[in-house]
Amino acid sequence: MSDQNQNSSEIHGVVGYYSDVDGIMNASRKIRDAGYKKWDAYTPFPVHGIDEAMGTKPTILPWIVLGMGLTGLCVGLGLQWFTNAYDYKFLISGKPTWSLPANIPVTFEVIILFSAYTAFFGMLALNKLPHLSNPLHKLERFKRVTDDKFAICVESKDPNFDLARVSKLLGVGSEHVETCPIDTTKAALPIWFHGVAAILTCASFIPLALAFKGRFATSEKPQYHVWPDMDFQRKRKTQTAWEGFPDGRAMRLPVAGTVATGELRDDFELYHGVAQGTAVPASVRYDAALFGSAAGADRPEWLAGFPAAVVVDEPFLERGRARYGIYCAVCHGNQGNGVGAVALRAENLDAAKWGWVPPKALHSDNAKAYSNGELFHIASNGISTMAGYSAQVPAKDRWAIVAYIRAIQATQALDPSAAPQDVEFQPVPTIDSVRVSDSGADGE
Numbered sequence: 001m002s003d004q005n006q007n008s009s010e011i012h013g014v015v016g017y018y019s020d021v022d023g024i025m026n027a028s029r030k031i032r033d034a035g036y037k038k039w040d041a042y043t044p045f046p047v048h049g050i051d052e053a054m055g056t057k058p059t060i061l062p063w064i065v066l067g068m069g070l071t072g073l074c075v076g077l078g079l080q081w082f083t084n085a086y087d088y089k090f091l092i093s094g095k096p097t098w099s100l101p102a103n104i105p106v107t108f109e110v111i112i113l114f115s116a117y118t119a120f121f122g123m124l125a126l127n128k129l130p131h132l133s134n135p136l137h138k139l140e141r142f143k144r145v146t147d148d149k150f151a152i153c154v155e156s157k158d159p160n161f162d163l164a165r166v167s168k169l170l171g172v173g174s175e176h177v178e179t180c181p182i183d184t185t186k187a188a189l190p191i192w193f194h195g196v197a198a199i200l201t202c203a204s205f206i207p208l209a210l211a212f213k214g215r216f217a218t219s220e221k222p223q224y225h226v227w228p229d230m231d232f233q234r235k236r237k238t239q240t241a242w243e244g245f246p247d248g249r250a251m252r253l254p255v256a257g258t259v260a261t262g263e264l265r266d267d268f269e270l271y272h273g274v275a276q277g278t279a280v281p282a283s284v285r286y287d288a289a290l291f292g293s294a295a296g297a298d299r300p301e302w303l304a305g306f307p308a309a310v311v312v313d314e315p316f317l318e319r320g321r322a323r324y325g326i327y328c329a330v331c332h333g334n335q336g337n338g339v340g341a342v343a344l345r346a347e348n349l350d351a352a353k354w355g356w357v358p359p360k361a362l363h364s365d366n367a368k369a370y371s372n373g374e375l376f377h378i379a380s381n382g383i384s385t386m387a388g389y390s391a392q393v394p395a396k397d398r399w400a401i402v403a404y405i406r407a408i409q410a411t412q413a414l415d416p417s418a419a420p421q422d423v424e425f426q427p428v429p430t431i432d433s434v435r436v437s438d439s440g441a442d443g444e
């Protein structure tokens, strides 16, 4: 024992050193039983059971994490409910605005976020970290606790602290006991530290300032590429100039007289809806009912039936029903009455005042007067304000749609008087029957 003459107000604590686990365990139990509170054990590796020997209570961190996890649950669910179902209702594909399964991924992430940060920062806070200096670090002998020695330090802050008694308690089974003086070095940070911190703080604003400038300044110079990736390649892009070809254009026309694989399309019936070898029309005469019968010399030889390449049977019609449901029903409605979801929405918004043209009913006399070839042409290339669907729907599927439209026309136009007596006849709604603009209502 040394330094016994020191006053207890000048010392940080008393340190006892032990050479093995048993030594420190025994000493810990003694200190615990003597009722000391401000003390700690320092070991080079985790010692099982030492928390029990020291009388350390289990940490409350898991409960805090649980609490914050539950908070995350409420915040995650609440946020989604507030944004999607309350403050800004947004209907997506007719799904409910509020439904638990859809909200689980985000809720899960928020729970993880809250509890992970709580676990990390809570651990630091409960351990009073970061702890930048400790008077024990000044002791030469104490350094051995990171290698092969075990130490206990009872601090003088402990209300029961009594130098002689603590020294005696720690002395049992110990290799050495010494007092640890309080740290008298200045707590203030060195002046250079302030300087460097100030410079770094100022420098940290530079990227922000550059980003801010980038939003307003214009420059002729190309952007600086830190990692060029594959941005610059020895190739010509579409619609660019290149002096390598005599005409100065990088793009080439297809070689004359060649056709890309699968692009031949020499089946006029299948691809154009007209008789083989006849002129391929650019558009359909709009009012079929008016002009349909007026077969002039320039009237295309539209196909009345179906191309030889397709077989009209039940699967074909079913295919047509599905394709129609995907591509046409949004506007023309499932029953072909022109009251699709888009048409309804447009009526609700009174979109006609912006020039909205409602989709037509497909079982009208006019639509019935089109030949199959004309219907196919409309499905492919559109008509008037309606766009064509040849880019999305392959030719055979467009024919399937035509077959399905014929089926709609046959079923939806049944004469009410032909319906069985005991069946209540329900007229198919028309777009006029859902129109709101006349009633003076303005949208929702």
Ligand code: HEC
Residues within 6 Å of the ligand: 286, 324, 327, 328, 329, 330, 331, 332, 342, 357, 358, 359, 360, 361, 362, 364, 366, 367, 375, 378, 379, 383, 384, 385, 386, 387, 389, 401
């Ligand atoms: C985005 C809405 C929309 C979709 C989708 C749509 N159409 Fe149309 N369709 C219209 C509109 C609008 C008109 C009327 C165009 C006009 O009068 O300017 C029209 C007109 C037609 C006509 C002419 C009817 C007549 O009496 O002259 C046919 C036939 C037709 N569509 C078939 C189809 C088929 C087949 C599909 C699916 C491949 C389809 N439409 C998809 C909006 C649509």
